[in-house]
Amino acid sequence: MANEKILIIDDDPLVIRLAELIIKNINLQPLSALKGEDGIEVAIKERPALIILDLMMPEMNGWETLSQIRKTECIQDTPVIILTARVGATGDLIGTQNKPHYEAFLPKPFSMQEMRDKINEILNRAP
Amino acid sequence: MNDIGHPLRLLYIEDNQDDVILGLRTLTKNGFQIEATVAHNQAEFEKAVAETQFDIVLSDYYLPDLNGLTALEYLREKQKSPPPFILVTGTGNEAIASQAISMGADDYVVKEYLKQQLPKAVKNALSRVQRDQERQQLLRLLRQSEERYRTLVESALDGIIVVQNNHIVFANPAFLRLVCFSSLQELSAQDYDALITQEETGKSDQRYDRPYHSLKCADNTKKWIEIVTTDFTWQGQQAKLVQVRDVTRRRLAEEQAQRMNETLRQMNASLQASLLRLEQTKNELAKALEFNDRMLQNISHELRTPLTHIKGYTEILLEGIMGEISDEQREALQIINEKADTLNRQINQILTLQTLNAEDFELRPIDLELLVRSVIQDFQPTAQKHNITFQLHIAEDDILYCSGDxxxxxxxxxxxxxNAIKFSPEGGIVTVQLRSVESDFLWLTISDQGIGVPTDQLERIFDRFYQVDSSMSRRFRGFGVGLALAKQIIEGHGGRIWAESTNIPGEGTAIQIMLPALKEVR
Structure with a gap:
């Protein structure tokens, strides 16, 4: 369990650093990638238990990356948390029709607690 | 020998009976059937003439009290169409005979040759009468015919005119009325082609073969006419027969219809133009909305991303993940975190304001009393910082439920x-009242003891981004979004919200809210 890997894919290195700090703080192993394609490569190689995916990235954006993940057999069923600022008045993600499956989303800005709780929730761990 | 159909009524003016017998016998021998009356003198002559209409008169010249010529004269004076008159004279009286003829006698016969001359003379005289009668008859028929044709032309309602050498030589009454000339003479003096001119059409819609003509009337007004012209011979010379119909009213109606058509066409054109503009506006609006959406998405992303960093790293520091921190450092970091949260709330409020639809509400029965109490509880820490207290007046016996998100x-x-806390003075009281009105509405009042919103701005404080202009509010500025959002939400629930204040500082502002009450609570 101590070695469960979490992959974070986000084009913002500051966010990656944040996430890494939080993940390490709950005794998990962070992996990271700055681009969608790189993230998929790392996922295939490392088979993380969870992927945290930013939506707004240049080049291959979040949805495209997620789509690719769902099409890649060996990582198809990896749970994904979407990270995004695109949250509307209702607190719902804007524009989610016909999108590939994701387990949860974290609206930006998030608090440490929120990210911790979400990760624990998905990995069925005690908080 | 006579075709009269009845015996010849003969008047014989003769006093010699032998001559009478001779004459009559001569005639009967020649086939005449005679009904004879004899007058021997003036008196008998006049009587006979008064009583009978004779077919023929035979007269001797020499009578005791009249001569043949006076009898002839008498007859011609007294009767409109005197019978034929034959004078019987003796030889050598040719002068008298010719005088008789010139006075109107038909013939004369010499006594000596009575037997030869009389029958022929009578026959000729009778023939002449017959011819005369026939001619009269013909004339009468001719007149009747002429009468009929003339009546046709004079009664016709269309104008009928005859034109020769560019002048009107005949015009029926209808035309004279039409053209307002009082006599044909005046009319004839005009040039025909000055009176009636064909309209310049040049348009492709020729009205079949009858283009409009204009008629210049005597008073210089113009009428619209239709004409039909044909060549014919009039009194032996080439002429034009022209039938003229007044179509002024029809023409004016046509022109009006054309104008209406034109107007309609223009209206249509401007309607089309309006439609086009509406279409354009619609497109522009759609684009603006799209732009608005994208901008909002952009804003939300651009604002929230740095916030993520601020909050994230602040929290990491606070958790001691980067090492232990002092109490002072802790305090400073908490302030940063708090302010980041405030900023986040503001951003959310603005976004909500711009994107909120009433359809987004999730309606459930809400215990408003509970909600109010809970909110007040949440604000206790902030209120305590400024020694502000809450006073609650809740009508415990009322049902205080509503349907809402x-x-x-x-x-x-x-x-x-x-807001109430912001504008309260240190140590002030914020009063909250909740009651129901006739079980139909819930009435919530939140009032402060602050400086009070100026009465002329009471409505505008609910406008988006509106900020009350006062030195005190400068400390707590905000985007001016809070009340606008509250109004949108309250009104989206079918409620009303407004503000009341006096202009007396210290009496503060009261925010009044009414919400439809939920009558049954399941």
């Missing part, structure tokens, strides 16, 4: 209470 209503109350 709890989260949104909470947001509204948060904003209003937040």
């Amino acid at each position: 709890e989260e949104r209503l909470q947001e509204s109350l948060n904003n209003i209470i937040d």
Whole structure:
């Protein structure tokens, strides 16, 4: 369990650093990638238990990356948390029709607690 | 030998009976059937003439009290159509005979040759009479015929004119009325082609073969006419027969229809133009909306991303993940975190304001009393910092439920209470009253003891981004979004919200909210 890997894919290195700090703080192993394609490569190689995916990235954006993940057999069923600022008045993600499956989303800005709780929730761990 | 159909009524003016017998016998021998009357003198002559219409008169010249010529004269004076008159003279009286003829006698016969001359003379005279009668008859028929044709032309309602050498030589009454000339003479003096001119059409829609003509009347007005012209011979010379019909009213109606058509066409054109503009406006609006959406998405992303960093790293520091921190450092970091949260709330409020639809509300039965109490509880820490206390007046016996979206209503109350605290003086009291009105409405009042919103701005404080202009409010500025959002939410629930104040500082502002009550609570 101590070695469960979490992959974070986000084009913002500051966010990656944040996430890494939080993940390490709950005794998990962070992996990271700055681009969608790189993230998929790392996922295939490392088979993380969870992927945290930013939506707004240049080049291959979040949805495209997620789509690719769902099409890649060996990582198809990896749970994904979407990270995004695109949250509307209702607190719902804007524009989610016909999108590939994701387990949860974290609206930006998030608090440490929120990210911790979400990760624990998905990995069925005690908080 | 006579075709009269009845015996010849003969008047014989003769006093010699032998001559009478001779004459009559001569005639009967020649086939005449005679009904004879004899006059021997003036008196008998006049009587006979008064009583009978004779077919022929035979007269001797020499009678005791009249001569043949006076008898002839008498007859011609007294009767409109005197019978033929034959004078019987003796030889050598040719002068008298010729005088008789010139006076109107038909013939004369010499006594000596009575037997030869009389029958022929009578026959000729009778023939002449017959011819005369026939001619009269013909004339009568001719007149009747002429009468009929003339009546046709004079009664016709269309104008009928005859034109020769560019002048009107005949015009029926209808035309004279049409053209307002009082006599044909005046009319004839005009040039025909000056009176009647064909309209310049040049248009492709020729009215079949009858283009409009204009008629210049005597008073210089113009009428529209239709004409039909044909060549014919008039009194032996080439002429034109022209039938003229007044179509002024029809023409004016046509022109009006054309104008209406034109007007309609123009209206149509401007309607089309309007439609086009509407279409354009619609497109522009759609684009603006799209732009608005994208801008909002952009804003939300651009604002929230740095916030993520601020909050994230602040929290990491606070958790001691980067090492232990001092109490002072802790305090500073907490302030940063708090302010980041405030900023986040503001951003959310603006976004909500721009994108909120009433359809987004999730309606459930809400215990408003509970909600109000909970919000006040949440604000106790902030209020305590400024020694501000809450006074609650809740009508415990009333049913205080409404149908609403709890989260949104909470947001509204948060904003209003937040405002009340902001504008309260140190140690002030914020009063909250909740009661129901006739079980139809819930009435919530939140009032402060602050400086009070100026009465002329009471409505505008609910406008988006509106900020009350006062030195005190400068400390707590905000975007001016809180009340606008509250209003949108309250009104989206079918309620009303307004503000009341006096202009007396210290009496503060009261925010009044009415919400439809839920009568049955399941």
